[in-house]
Amino acid sequence: MHDWIDGLCDVLDIDVEIDEALVLDLAREAAHNVERPAAPITTYLLGYAAAVHDADPDTIEELAGKAMALAERFGGEDVSADDFEDATDELVDVD
Numbered sequence: 070m071h072d073w074i075d076g077l078c079d080v081l082d083i084d085v086e087i088d089e090a091l092v093l094d095l096a097r098e099a100a101h102n103v104e105r106p107a108a109p110i111t112t113y114l115l116g117y118a119a120a121v122h123d124a125d126p127d128t129i130e131e132l133a134g135k136a137m138a139l140a141e142r143f144g145g146e147d148v149s150a151d152d153f154e155d156a157t158d159e160l161v162d163v164d
Contacts, residue, residue: 070089074087074089086126088126088129088130091129091130091133092112092115092133094133094137095111095112095115095133095136095137095140096108096109096111096112098136098137098140098141099111099112099136099140101140101144102140102141102143102144103140103143103144107140111136111140114136115129115132115133115136118132119132
């Protein structure tokens with residue numbers, strides 16, 4: 070996996086440290102609680118949010134935690150639109 074990540078970073082012309090366990094955990098939660106195609110979309114959006122917020126590793130971990138919590142709520146039986154609005158409001162407060 071490390072060789073793949075290093076090669077991908079080279080091809081994308083980026084120099085970044087990645088917590089691959091965190092990203093894989095988030096992908097797993099999204100795949101299991103939402104649906105399988107949600108995994109790559111969720112991890113992409115985590116990366117996008119990290120860039121928008123110029124996030125340090127602690128902030129990325131916080132963002133991932135919020136995304137995981139949302140995925141867990143989404144997988145529950147009693148989900149309402151308010152659950153997603155609350156999660157969105159929390160994400161805005163990251164800065």
